[in-house]
Amino acid sequence: MTGxxxxxxxxxxxxxxxxxxxxxxxxxxxxxxxxxxxxRYAALGGGKRFRPFLVTQSARLFGVNxxxxxxxxxxxxxxxxxxxxxxxxxxxxxxxxxxxxPTVHKTFDEATAMLAGDALLTLAFEIVADPATHERARVRVxxxxxxxxxxxxxxxVGGQMIxxxxxxxxxxxxxxxxLQLLKTGALIAxxxxxxxxxxxxxxxxxxxLHAYAHDMGLAYQIADxxxxxxxxxxxxxxxxxxDEAAGKATFVSILGPDRARAQxxxxxxxxxxxxxxxxxxxxxxxxxxxxxxxxxx
Amino acid sequence: MTGxxxxxxxxxxxxxxxxxxxxxxxxxxxxxxxxxxxxRYAALGGGKRFRPFLVTQSARLFGVNxxxxxxxxxxxxxxxxxxxxxxxxxxxxxxxxxxxxPTVHKTFDEATAMLAGDALLTLAFEIVADPATHERARVRVxxxxxxxxxxxxxxxVGGQMIxxxxxxxxxxxxxxxxLQLLKTGALIAxxxxxxxxxxxxxxxxxxxLHAYAHDMGLAYQIADxxxxxxxxxxxxxxxxxxDEAAGKATFVSILGPDRARAQxxxxxxxxxxxxxxxxxxxxxxxxxxxxxxxxxx
Numbered sequence: 001m002t003g004x005x006x007x008x009x010x011x012x013x014x015x016x017x018x019x020x021x022x023x024x025x026x027x028x029x030x031x032x033x034x035x036x037x038x039x040r041y042a043a044l045g046g047g048k049r050f051r052p053f054l055v056t057q058s059a060r061l062f063g064v065n066x067x068x069x070x071x072x073x074x075x076x077x078x079x080x081x082x083x084x085x086x087x088x089x090x091x092x093x094x095x096x097x098x099x100x101x102p103t104v105h106k107t108f109d110e111a112t113a114m115l116a117g118d119a120l121l122t123l124a125f126e127i128v129a130d131p132a133t134h135e136r137a138r139v140r141v142x143x144x145x146x147x148x149x150x151x152x153x154x155x156x157v158g159g160q161m162i163x164x165x166x167x168x169x170x171x172x173x174x175x176x177x178x179l180q181l182l183k184t185g186a187l188i189a190x191x192x193x194x195x196x197x198x199x200x201x202x203x204x205x206x207x208x209l210h211a212y213a214h215d216m217g218l219a220y221q222i223a224d225x226x227x228x229x230x231x232x233x234x235x236x237x238x239x240x241x242x243d244e245a246a247g248k249a250t251f252v253s254i255l256g257p258d259r260a261r262a263q264x265x266x267x268x269x270x271x272x273x274x275x276x277x278x279x280x281x282x283x284x285x286x287x288x289x290x291x292x293x294x295x296x297x
Numbered sequence: 298m299t300g301x302x303x304x305x306x307x308x309x310x311x312x313x314x315x316x317x318x319x320x321x322x323x324x325x326x327x328x329x330x331x332x333x334x335x336x337r338y339a340a341l342g343g344g345k346r347f348r349p350f351l352v353t354q355s356a357r358l359f360g361v362n363x364x365x366x367x368x369x370x371x372x373x374x375x376x377x378x379x380x381x382x383x384x385x386x387x388x389x390x391x392x393x394x395x396x397x398x399p400t401v402h403k404t405f406d407e408a409t410a411m412l413a414g415d416a417l418l419t420l421a422f423e424i425v426a427d428p429a430t431h432e433r434a435r436v437r438v439x440x441x442x443x444x445x446x447x448x449x450x451x452x453x454v455g456g457q458m459i460x461x462x463x464x465x466x467x468x469x470x471x472x473x474x475x476l477q478l479l480k481t482g483a484l485i486a487x488x489x490x491x492x493x494x495x496x497x498x499x500x501x502x503x504x505x506l507h508a509y510a511h512d513m514g515l516a517y518q519i520a521d522x523x524x525x526x527x528x529x530x531x532x533x534x535x536x537x538x539x540d541e542a543a544g545k546a547t548f549v550s551i552l553g554p555d556r557a558r559a560q561x562x563x564x565x566x567x568x569x570x571x572x573x574x575x576x577x578x579x580x581x582x583x584x585x586x587x588x589x590x591x592x593x594x
Binding site: 086109118119122136141147148151157160 | 323328332379407414439444458
């Protein structure tokens with residue numbers, strides 16, 4: 001926390017997302033209590049809630065009511081969290097720590113972590129499909145369709161697959177860009193478009209948000225690679241230096257840290273330019289582009 | 298295959314489901330090819346396609362067109378297959394064989410199997426949400442909502458959790474009934490209701506199908522327990538005797554095989570009675586109730 005107004009807005013928003021998730025996650029009760037406990041452990045009490053922030057800020061541009069926006073935001077976060085829970089498992093990245101706490105499979109066990117991830121992914125679609133998310137069925141089902149496309153085999157999961165398959169077989173810059181557009185870019189793009197769908201925005205506005213999300217997503221990932229290479233594991237609440245240890249090519253290993261930093265800055269500036277057709281309601285999205293390349297965790 | 302007309306209808310239908318899945322599964326291409334190959338390996342070339350059969354047969358009662366019904370059927374099968382792929386993993390049941398073939402993690406690896414399961418679950422929602430599944434958004438989003446509820450923490454995944462948690466701590470008959478209503482019953486119930494939703498059936502017709510599905514689901518599970526206790530592993534294409542080895546209570550271990558068999562028969566008869574308000578278009582559903590308690594794999 002640097003105490004900037006943007007940080008304060010992000011933290012304030014994270015509290016809203018936390019409360020919405022608490023409302024939407026199943027209660028910990030019944031004989032299946034272990035699964036609901038694991039879901040709550042995974043989803044509550046940590047994280048910047050950056051993707052949800054993109055959802056609510058893009059929704060704000062079109063005057064979407066906050067209940068709708070926060071529900072869609074919570075759904076995106078459920079998808080993000082499920083991917084982290086599965087990614088942390090021994091058969092994937094084998095991580096013990098996430099947001100400074102033991103990972104789900106460490107606190108529970110591997111089977112419970114896998115099932116909790118499965119249930120969080122499923123819950124995301126249940127949340128979006130619920131009439132409380134938007135009065136129009138057409139809007140809800142369009143969100144479902146896009147969320148599924150962003151999360152699936154030609155989206156986030158496809159990116160995770162490329163990432164795994166590339167260990168020991170380093171990718172070139174085109175390969176890494178493709179990997180990241182799928183692995184992190186697709187869900188970030190969905191987050192920005194969700195507001196446009198909820199607000200039934202013009203095609204022009206939607207394209208602008210998509211272009212913003214594209215550049216933001218890559219900038220975000222380069223910053224992530226820089227943090228993994230140079231960041232403080234205590235501040236980050238997780239292990240660093242993992243890419244190098246795994247023999248993975250990253251933007252940093254290919255471009256070098258200085259060019260990677262310059263590239264991230266260029267992408268962030270470009271992202272902001274895509275927002276030119278919006279008024280001051282887009283200011284936090286503009287600041288978000290700066291935030292992603294200067295964050296320290 | 299005993300060669301009865303019902304078996305022939307089921308086999309014929311399985312071919313239709315196979316072709317629809319082949320159409321809907323992502324092509325095996327791009328750098329993420331390993332994930333799409335694993336999804337195709339898991340989903341194609343095996344299985345009775347019993348849940349899809351319930352979808353298309355219930356849809357038939359209301360004159361739903363076969364493209365709509367088969368798409369919904371394929372989506373249900375994707376959810377079923379994802380659950381098998383995850384269930385077979387070492388951290389769950391640790392099975393090497395499924396439908397007489399090596400399981401996904403044996404043919405690929407654990408990480409790929411987990412991701413392929415994730416992608417199949419995601420694909421199910423993408424299929425249902427696609428306008429090709431039904432012209433009305435309200436119908437599609439209602440299917441999404443119900444499918445998510447049936448598959449999630451208070452549905453199938455909750456049942457898997459109870460199942461895991463009960464190893465070494467055998468459940469009583471009430472506990473087992475609850476477990477099975479979630480683990481297998483919820484998706485079977487959805488399969489029967491999907492036709493009603495697609496066909497915008499009356500509440501009365503939907504309730505009848507729900508009651509049918511409830512009894513069918515339990516009968517199906519008792520038959521499954523009997524097959525695990527007494528079945529031929531060669532015919533079944535997978536290991537048997539697993540419940541006893543895992544120290545799990547089942548309908549068979551609690552009731553004994555004779556009373557379990559009688560109970561399954563009673564449930565199947567009761568299931569058929571719930572179909573009294575339908576005409577001869579429900580005949581295959583009637584025969585399905587007989588099929589579930591006499592099948593040998």
